[in-house]
Amino acid sequence: MKDKLTTSKAQLAREDSVVSKSPSKIPFILVGIFAAVTIALMITTIVFAVQKNDIAAKLDELKANKPPVPVDRETCTTKQCYDSAYAYLSNMNQSVNPCDNFFEYACGGWNQRHTVPEDQIKVSVFSSLRDDLKDKLKVLFERSPIAGEPSSYHIIRNDYQSCEDLDTINELGAKPLTDVLTSLGGWPVLGSTPAGGNWNATTFDFEKLWAALRGTHGVQIIVYIDTVTDPNNKTKHKLTASTPFFVVPKVGIEKTQLRGVKTLIDERDYSEELGIKILLDESYSKERKAYLQYMIDIAVALGADETVAKEDMKNLIEFESNMANITVLHPYSGTTENTLKEIGMDVIDWTRFFQLMLPASVDPGVTDDEPIFNYSPNYIGNVTMWIKDQDNRVKANYMIWCLVSEMVPFLNETFLAIQHEYQLEVNKTMSPTARWKTCVNNANDQYMFISGRMYVDEHFTEDTIQKTLEIVHNVRTAFKSMLKTNDWLQEEDKGVVAEKADAMDIAIGYPEWIKNNTKLDAKYADLTATDDEYFQNNLRYREWLSQGALARLREEVKDDYSLWSFGGPAVVNAMYGAAINGILIPAALLQPPFYHKDLPWYSNYGGIGVIIGHEITHGFDNSGRRFDKDGNYTVWWRQESIDNFLERAQCIIDQYSEFIMPETNRSLNGGQTQGENIADNGGLRESYKANMGNIPKQPRLPGIDFTEEQMFFLSYSQLWCSVFTPEGADDVIDNDVHSPGPYRVIGALQNNEAFSAAFNCPAGSYMNPDLKCKVWY
Ligand SMILES: [Zn+2]
Numbered sequence: 001m002k003d004k005l006t007t008s009k010a011q012l013a014r015e016d017s018v019v020s021k022s023p024s025k026i027p028f029i030l031v032g033i034f035a036a037v038t039i040a041l042m043i044t045t046i047v048f049a050v051q052k053n054d055i056a057a058k059l060d061e062l063k064a065n066k067p068p069v070p071v072d073r074e075t076c077t078t079k080q081c082y083d084s085a086y087a088y089l090s091n092m093n094q095s096v097n098p099c100d101n102f103f104e105y106a107c108g109g110w111n112q113r114h115t116v117p118e119d120q121i122k123v124s125v126f127s128s129l130r131d132d133l134k135d136k137l138k139v140l141f142e143r144s145p146i147a148g149e150p151s152s153y154h155i156i157r158n159d160y161q162s163c164e165d166l167d168t169i170n171e172l173g174a175k176p177l178t179d180v181l182t183s184l185g186g187w188p189v190l191g192s193t194p195a196g197g198n199w200n201a202t203t204f205d206f207e208k209l210w211a212a213l214r215g216t217h218g219v220q221i222i223v224y225i226d227t228v229t230d231p232n233n234k235t236k237h238k239l240t241a242s243t244p245f246f247v248v249p250k251v252g253i254e255k256t257q258l259r260g261v262k263t264l265i266d267e268r269d270y271s272e273e274l275g276i277k278i279l280l281d282e283s284y285s286k287e288r289k290a291y292l293q294y295m296i297d298i299a300v301a302l303g304a305d306e307t308v309a310k311e312d313m314k315n316l317i318e319f320e321s322n323m324a325n326i327t328v329l330h331p332y333s334g335t336t337e338n339t340l341k342e343i344g345m346d347v348i349d350w351t352r353f354f355q356l357m358l359p360a361s362v363d364p365g366v367t368d369d370e371p372i373f374n375y376s377p378n379y380i381g382n383v384t385m386w387i388k389d390q391d392n393r394v395k396a397n398y399m400i401w402c403l404v405s406e407m408v409p410f411l412n413e414t415f416l417a418i419q420h421e422y423q424l425e426v427n428k429t430m431s432p433t434a435r436w437k438t439c440v441n442n443a444n445d446q447y448m449f450i451s452g453r454m455y456v457d458e459h460f461t462e463d464t465i466q467k468t469l470e471i472v473h474n475v476r477t478a479f480k481s482m483l484k485t486n487d488w489l490q491e492e493d494k495g496v497v498a499e500k501a502d503a504m505d506i507a508i509g510y511p512e513w514i515k516n517n518t519k520l521d522a523k524y525a526d527l528t529a530t531d532d533e534y535f536q537n538n539l540r541y542r543e544w545l546s547q548g549a550l551a552r553l554r555e556e557v558k559d560d561y562s563l564w565s566f567g568g569p570a571v572v573n574a575m576y577g578a579a580i581n582g583i584l585i586p587a588a589l590l591q592p593p594f595y596h597k598d599l600p601w602y603s604n605y606g607g608i609g610v611i612i613g614h615e616i617t618h619g620f621d622n623s624g625r626r627f628d629k630d631g632n633y634t635v636w637w638r639q640e641s642i643d644n645f646l647e648r649a650q651c652i653i654d655q656y657s658e659f660i661m662p663e664t665n666r667s668l669n670g671g672q673t674q675g676e677n678i679a680d681n682g683g684l685r686e687s688y689k690a691n692m693g694n695i696p697k698q699p700r701l702p703g704i705d706f707t708e709e710q711m712f713f714l715s716y717s718q719l720w721c722s723v724f725t726p727e728g729a730d731d732v733i734d735n736d737v738h739s740p741g742p743y744r745v746i747g748a749l750q751n752n753e754a755f756s757a758a759f760n761c762p763a764g765s766y767m768n769p770d771l772k773c774k775v776w777y
Pocket of ligand 1: 264
């Protein structure tokens with residue numbers, strides 16, 4: 001499902017003279033709730049003063065946008081209400097007219113006191129929560145064992161410690177990797193060195209090398225291989241084949257489950273598009289050059305002759321570009337079911353490949369007639385025909401490079417320095433990430449249920465799941481009730497749309513079984529990690545994960561498996577997967593400003609409620625609408641509904657294409673971001689309806705006299721406070737399927753009449769334009 005490549009960078013002239021916004025960091029002195037109350041009293045006083053004396057037109061304007069002061073509401077006096085009241089007020093910039101620019105009104109204070117760290121290109125409420133999560137996990141990973149804890153905790157502690165132990169890593173040098181290369185028969189570019197193994201083209205065995213790389217080392221190359229739940233029989237597994245990733249990301253295979261999954265915010269490491277752009281897009285020639293140099297430098301550091309490395313890596317990048325080009329020329333067009341015999345087209349012996357790769361526990365083993373879901377028949381057919389004419393040396397060089405590039409992060413500082421140089425070029429940051437952060441992230445990614453258990457034990461309140469489920473119920477009901485008044489979806493299609501909403505599977509917080517020590521330890525029983533073998537720990541992890549995924553083929557599907565393959569509990573994000581029609585809301589998202597049990601409902605509906613609505617709406621956005629309730633890629637609406645949908649989506653595309661990032665004076669790509677924008681707009685409406693429809697009057701927060709409606713929109717807007725460097729602004733425009741924070745706020749609010757009413761925004765003002773784009777409402 002790849003969008004056409006864009007060359008917006010080349011087409012849009014850059015304004016080099018535009019000065020970037022680099023807000024100074026103002027030390028913010030916390031003066032407690034007194035400040036909040038004082039500010040509020042001042043506002044109230046001003047309002048009254050204005051009413052009495054009619055002082056100035058400017059103050060009149062201010063007054064027009066102030067809420068009526070409610071007299072009959074209680075004040076919430078829990079600690080969280082005080083904390084949140086302080087946050088709401090200090091994040092705002094109330095000197096701005098909310099009808100002129102609501103993002104600045106809601107987030108001006110936050111943006112004023114945040115600067116972008118040197119290892120980042122933007123800073124946001126999300127990145128702050130992620131930093132805070134890393135701090136929490138660091139404490140948990142460094143904690144001494146206690147009696148009665150799950151024995152699998154040792155895995156994450158040891159792996160984290162081995163990662164921090166750079167002295168030992170440096171002592172080992174490249175040997176851990178060269179040993180692996182030798183065992184695979186050598187990397188051709190390394191020639192007669194031990195890790196080159198005097199590689200011989202005539203004895204090259206494609207299927208055998210592929211099986212070793214995919215089966216033992218978990219590397220996805222040329223065709224992406226996995227097992228999934230069979231949609232036609234949800235207790236069984238089936239093999240799948242689809243397009244691979246290119247260039248980046250080289251990530252653990254479990255994370256690549258994220259492909260095809262919509263995330264609430266960008267997971268940069270998993271961008272399928274970026275790799276393709278680096279290989280093919282003219283405006284990415286600088287990054288492509290850096291990628292080539294990176295490959296050469298790594299090969300030379302492993303012992304290659306520089307002249308040979310230059311020649312081999314040039315051929316390799318051409319080989320990879322050809323494959324990337326095949327994916328672009330032959331985009332996703334639906335899934336077919338093949339047998340192993342059929343999919344190989346007498347060019348690749350898939351049956352032998354699987355027989356070599358699958359664990360012995362897969363019983364009975366596979367034959368020519370084994371079924372396989374072919375998610376990318378166009379790509380796989382074309383790449384198979386193309387590859388038969390390719391030189392064996394470049395094939396072997398490429399296949400092993402994929403392993404090498406994934407293992408570089410686990411090597412010594414010589415290799416890390418080469419990697420940093422490349423990443424700084426591609427990620428546009430000024431400095432590398434601190435080692436401990438890399439170590440925390442790696443351990444949390446790899447052992448997500450161990451870290452998840454540690455996290456929820458310490459930082460998650462049990463009744464959160466039940467309360468969130470109630471919000472899910474109300475938002476889903478609101479979505480369905482809006483169908484009744486929807487005037488573009490054909491009556492006959494409304495039933496199937498409601499059915500799909502009802503069929504959505506929702507996982508919240510964490511999977512139940514991780515709370516059971518026996519079950520958690522059983523999950524990791526075959527895995528071990530020591531505190532001084534970082535590389536080996538990861539090699540073992542990859543084999544364990546890969547073999548475990550493949551061994552599932554003949555096993556029954558276990559509960560909770562599919563959704564929790566999107567990510568673990570300690571993740572600050574939310575996901576929707578169209579292929580399984582499911583939503584994941586991890587525990588680490590269920591905290592302020594998204595959710596807190598002591599906050600009034602307008603806070604929680606403006607926070608997690610909108611996020612849930614956003615994910616539900618993904619089931620019906622420009623890509624979600626192509627999948628039915630069982631996740632089948634099919635046409636399931638009448639043509640008239642589809643035409644009407646496209647017309648309404650176009651309105652959103654045009655609206656967001658007008659927005660300009662001031663940091664580089666470039667406009668957004670409304671086509672690239674349409675799915676997320678449709679989801680933001682729908683989610684905001686659904687949660688608003690759920691909030692205002694079902695809930696009894698909620699108390700005010702101390703010091704804040706806004707109406708519930710105003711608080712709802714303020715809560716939503718403050719989720720997206722963010723500051724960008726010019727590189728960050730370019731990056732979000734070029735590579736992110738989400739609109740940048742400011743326009744997630746402005747775009748969705750401009751289309752929302754309830755917002756205009758809540759803030760008395762005059763018709764025709766910036767925040768209340770006459771043209772309103774609406775898809776789901
Ligand atoms: Zn989304």
